[in-house]
Amino acid sequence: MTREATPPEIQPVWGDYFDGLRALRQRVRLTVEDTYRGQVLVIEPPEGKVRHWSAQHIRRLPDQAPGKTVLGLSLDDPTRVVLSVEAAETLLPIIGSSVRGRLDAPPLWPRALIVFMAGAVTLAALIFMVLPALAGSLARFMNPEAEVAMGREHYELTRRMFGGEAGMPLRECDDPAGRAALAILVARVSDGVDLPYDIKVQILDDSASPVLNAYAVAGGRITFFDSLIQTARTPEEVAAVFAHELGHVVYSDPVRHTLQSASAQAVLAVLVGDLSGGGVLTATFGNALVASYSRGAEMRADDFAVAQLTAAGLPPSAMGSFFERARATWGEAEGLGAYFSSHPRLTSRIEASLGVGDPPIGQPALTPKDWAALQSICR
Numbered sequence: 001m002t003r004e005a006t007p008p009e010i011q012p013v014w015g016d017y018f019d020g021l022r023a024l025r026q027r028v029r030l031t032v033e034d035t036y037r038g039q040v041l042v043i044e045p046p047e048g049k050v051r052h053w054s055a056q057h058i059r060r061l062p063d064q065a066p067g068k069t070v071l072g073l074s075l076d077d078p079t080r081v082v083l084s085v086e087a088a089e090t091l092l093p094i095i096g097s098s099v100r101g102r103l104d105a106p107p108l109w110p111r112a113l114i115v116f117m118a119g120a121v122t123l124a125a126l127i128f129m130v131l132p133a134l135a136g137s138l139a140r141f142m143n144p145e146a147e148v149a150m151g152r153e154h155y156e157l158t159r160r161m162f163g164g165e166a167g168m169p170l171r172e173c174d175d176p177a178g179r180a181a182l183a184i185l186v187a188r189v190s191d192g193v194d195l196p197y198d199i200k201v202q203i204l205d206d207s208a209s210p211v212l213n214a215y216a217v218a219g220g221r222i223t224f225f226d227s228l229i230q231t232a233r234t235p236e237e238v239a240a241v242f243a244h245e246l247g248h249v250v251y252s253d254p255v256r257h258t259l260q261s262a263s264a265q266a267v268l269a270v271l272v273g274d275l276s277g278g279g280v281l282t283a284t285f286g287n288a289l290v291a292s293y294s295r296g297a298e299m300r301a302d303d304f305a306v307a308q309l310t311a312a313g314l315p316p317s318a319m320g321s322f323f324e325r326a327r328a329t330w331g332e333a334e335g336l337g338a339y340f341s342s343h344p345r346l347t348s349r350i351e352a353s354l355g356v357g358d359p360p361i362g363q364p365a366l367t368p369k370d371w372a373a374l375q376s377i378c379r
Helices: 085-096 109-141 144-161 176-189 226-231 235-250 253-271 280-311 317-330 335-340 346-355 368-375
Strands: 013-018 026-035 038-044 051-054 069-072 080-083 200-205 214-217 221-225
Touching (some): 013 085, 038 085, 080 085, 144 200, 144 221, 144 253, 176 235, 176 368, 200 226, 221 226, 221 235, 226 235, 235 253, 235 280, 280 317
Antiparallel strands (some): 214 221
């Protein structure tokens, strides 16, 4: 009859015990006992409570002390037993013989991956769902006077940003005949639009460094750079660009855009440790996040422009013809560039505006005389 092998017996060894609550080391006597449930590591301090660890639950934890072996029951349990090299060489073979599976603790990366994924999902939900909804609600309830003040500050900032090397802001173009022509165009395209503030349209002289753009900010303020006026071939193309920017104003997109930008960059600033919000990483990803919001707003503004131009008896195709020349000049944003662009791909916008069909031809947006005056507004 064969007798079952019994685990080798060991003499008591000594180690250091930490209860996980205090930075206090206790010198303890360690022995292994056989019980009906298996081997047990007995942890016996000179004074105080004796502890019993089931050998099957003991794991060797990631090295936290050079030249030492650290034992614990799990990564979540703060109690630890630290062994010297000699004590580990004596104790581990005995404990290991009764452990089902590995003595080492499971790797940390699966848990770290789960935590990372959960954090990423939470962050995505915050930036792409919570912040847009919150910004939309705040935009609807913002005081009109506050919007006007915000738009004025934004406008002046733009003038300084694109100004000359001497720090002088861009010049406002105020030729009387040109202003009168602009007022005619604005009145025709904005007919029927009801806003709590007046629409203010300015044209800035960017002849020194062409920007070729137009934009809307809070408070009903719309700004054209003169290079865009010069690029347009007809007053209907200028009217189409104005109708698009007016759509942003009607839908409160500038206020929403500003709030989303500030919120997204604030969140990212905290994550990357840049509480000033001015770091390159924060600014780059903040702009990308805001661009992802505004692409939908751009398509909505295009739809508004088509409806408004049609109601005014002006051709929506003028928007498509202007976009076609823009695409010929700058090309189509692709890949990463498309993601960081706040405007949708030009091809889709051209197809949408050209596919609507023009209404019966009415009066031109401006007479030839007024169109010439508008083109000369900055001269």
